Amino acid sequence: MIDLERVNRVYVVGKGSGLFQEVIALKDLSLHVESGEFVAITGASGSGKSTLLNILGCLDRPTSGSYRLDGLEVSGLSDAVLARVRNQKIGFVFQSYNLLPRHTALDNVALPLIYSGVSRKARRRRAEVELERVQLKDRSHHRPNELSGGQSQRVAIARALIQNPSILLADEPTGNLDSRTGREIISIFHELNVERGVTVIMVTHDPVVAAAARRVIRLADGEIAEDLAQTSR
Amino acid sequence: MIDLERVNRVYVVGKGSGLFQEVIALKDLSLHVESGEFVAITGASGSGKSTLLNILGCLDRPTSGSYRLDGLEVSGLSDAVLARVRNQKIGFVFQSYNLLPRHTALDNVALPLIYSGVSRKARRRRAEVELERVQLKDRSHHRPNELSGGQSQRVAIARALIQNPSILLADEPTGNLDSRTGREIISIFHELNVERGVTVIMVTHDPVVAAAARRVIRLADGEIAEDLAQTSR
Numbered sequence: 001m002i003d004l005e006r007v008n009r010v011y012v013v014g015k016g017s018g019l020f021q022e023v024i025a026l027k028d029l030s031l032h033v034e035s036g037e038f039v040a041i042t043g044a045s046g047s048g049k050s051t052l053l054n055i056l057g058c059l060d061r062p063t064s065g066s067y068r069l070d071g072l073e074v075s076g077l078s079d080a081v082l083a084r085v086r087n088q089k090i091g092f093v094f095q096s097y098n099l100l101p102r103h104t105a106l107d108n109v110a111l112p113l114i115y116s117g118v119s120r121k122a123r124r125r126r127a128e129v130e131l132e133r134v135q136l137k138d139r140s141h142h143r144p145n146e147l148s149g150g151q152s153q154r155v156a157i158a159r160a161l162i163q164n165p166s167i168l169l170a171d172e173p174t175g176n177l178d179s180r181t182g183r184e185i186i187s188i189f190h191e192l193n194v195e196r197g198v199t200v201i202m203v204t205h206d207p208v209v210a211a212a213a214r215r216v217i218r219l220a221d222g223e224i225a226e227d228l229a230q231t232s233r
Numbered sequence: 234m235i236d237l238e239r240v241n242r243v244y245v246v247g248k249g250s251g252l253f254q255e256v257i258a259l260k261d262l263s264l265h266v267e268s269g270e271f272v273a274i275t276g277a278s279g280s281g282k283s284t285l286l287n288i289l290g291c292l293d294r295p296t297s298g299s300y301r302l303d304g305l306e307v308s309g310l311s312d313a314v315l316a317r318v319r320n321q322k323i324g325f326v327f328q329s330y331n332l333l334p335r336h337t338a339l340d341n342v343a344l345p346l347i348y349s350g351v352s353r354k355a356r357r358r359r360a361e362v363e364l365e366r367v368q369l370k371d372r373s374h375h376r377p378n379e380l381s382g383g384q385s386q387r388v389a390i391a392r393a394l395i396q397n398p399s400i401l402l403a404d405e406p407t408g409n410l411d412s413r414t415g416r417e418i419i420s421i422f423h424e425l426n427v428e429r430g431v432t433v434i435m436v437t438h439d440p441v442v443a444a445a446a447r448r449v450i451r452l453a454d455g456e457i458a459e460d461l462a463q464t465s466r
């Protein structure tokens with residue numbers, strides 16, 4: 001269960017010559033998401049979607065305001081505890097994938113399992129299963145610079161899923177995928193949500209993808225402009 | 234004018250333990266594009282689109298076959314001459330942007346003009362114009378890690394346009410843009426094509442974006458599966 005209350009996120013940017021500028025990426029944002037929801041976050045480029053998702057994923061902290069995740073106040077946690085919470089509960093698909101460039105697809109997907117102390121043999125086996133699910137079985141030994149854009153994106157997705165997280169946060173998960181491959185990915189998310197109760201929150205620019213969610217939240221200039229329930233298609 | 238004849242591109246990938254595998258990314262592909270055309274290249278993830286675009290952009294050489302660009306056989310050119318041809322004729326938008334991480338948006342956009350010996354003052358002025366055109370005037374001093382995904386994409390687009398290239402090659406130019414911003418970018422491409430005769434070849438997964446082109450080429454497994462003229466919408 002996710003509870004953001006009056007969250008602000010201010011970035012400070014150097015303009016050179018000792019000058020600085022503030023960017024208010026999230027403005028007094030409050031949001032409640034129940035366990036098991038399937039939410040799409042939409043909005044113009046620069047409206048604050050990735051900033052919001054990074055805070056939800058415990059990768060960034062609000063400048064002010066509160067974030068309660070399953071009853072725990074995140075701002076009160078040390079970095080070490082936060083990392084453990086993240087590793088156990090959250091699968092995150094980054095907008096720019098963040099794969100390790102000198103490791104194969106297989107090793108990239110298996111990475112989260114190292115932190116949870118899974119044996120090398122079991123990590124390998126589970127990573128193969130996840131890669132097969134996103135149709136990349138025959139690319140498992142390729143490194144990121146030997147993969148197409150959409151293949152890299154799918155490796156990032158497989159890595160987010162390997163720990164069976166209870167919360168899946170995905171930032172533009174189909175941005176580099178053709179429509180058919182994109183639909184396959186969204187049906188994986190849908191299946192996890194419906195069959196295993198995984199909470200799914202995905203940022204997307206694609207109206208077809210947003211239509212698969214049961215709730216669509218539109219951001220504009222760091223605020224929630226719209227929050228609508230819908231029948232998932 | 235672009236003439237590919239029986240182009241093959243084979244990648245060799247190490248599988249570990251001294252084993253290697255070949256990936257045939259383009260198979261005996263032939264393609265003729267006249268000056269001033271507006272072409273969309275579509276196809277499944279991994280079908281060879283970026284590989285094709287990189288060869289067209291003189292960023293990669295075919296394993297075999299011929300590429301004549303405005304009558305010049307590209308495979309016969311030295312790397313130095315190839316770089317000059319590229320700088321003078323071609324604007325390239327990369328699927329993963331390839332911005333310089335420690336430089337501002339303004340410096341990234343101005344970069345191609347350094348190679349053509351433009352003065353610092355003129356570079357700055359022209360870069361500001363291009364950034365304004367993609368609605369990023371107030372982000373010019375941000376570095377790539379201080380930009381949203383779609384803002385980085387637009388910086389890459391502005392950089393591709395700053396030299397007034399005669400050929401614009403764009404790899405998924407709207408993948409991280411909301412529909413409205415994406416339409417603004419495509420109308421810039423359309424305007425360049427119609428008013429200045431720029432040859433535009435863009436890879437896209439978005440059927441709405443592909444509809445703006447006058448010719449759509451669909452790749453499948455490294456080959457041209459379909460090549461259709463259409464009325465641009």
Ligand SMILES: Nc1ncnc2c1ncn2[C@@H]1O[C@H](COP(=O)(O)OP(=O)(O)OP(=O)(O)O)[C@@H](O)[C@H]1O
Pocket residue numbers: 139142145146147148149150151176177178244245246256257258276277278279280281282283284285328
């Ligand atoms: N450097 C490389 N070494 C080995 N294989 C590669 C390399 N680059 C690409 N490939 C492989 O070649 C095939 C074509 O790649 P390419 O990047 O052209 O696909 P694409 O059509 O652009 O895909 P996407 O839509 O996902 O971006 C893919 O199957 C990919 O795994």
Ligand SMILES: Nc1ncnc2c1ncn2[C@@H]1O[C@H](COP(=O)(O)OP(=O)(O)OP(=O)(O)O)[C@@H](O)[C@H]1O
Pocket residue numbers: 011012013023024025043044045046047048049050051052095372375378379380381382383384409410411
């Ligand atoms: N580290 C940073 N420093 C300064 N400003 C930043 C930083 N990161 C993001 N911003 C700014 O904050 C705003 C929101 O960024 P964010 O990445 O959340 O947007 P977004 O909605 O995900 O956009 P897109 O759809 O283009 O990915 C943008 O205007 C961006 O320029």
Ligand SMILES: [Mg+2]
Pocket residue numbers: 049050051095171381382383
């Ligand atoms: Mg974003």
Ligand SMILES: [Mg+2]
Pocket residue numbers: 148149150282283284328404
């Ligand atoms: Mg590609």
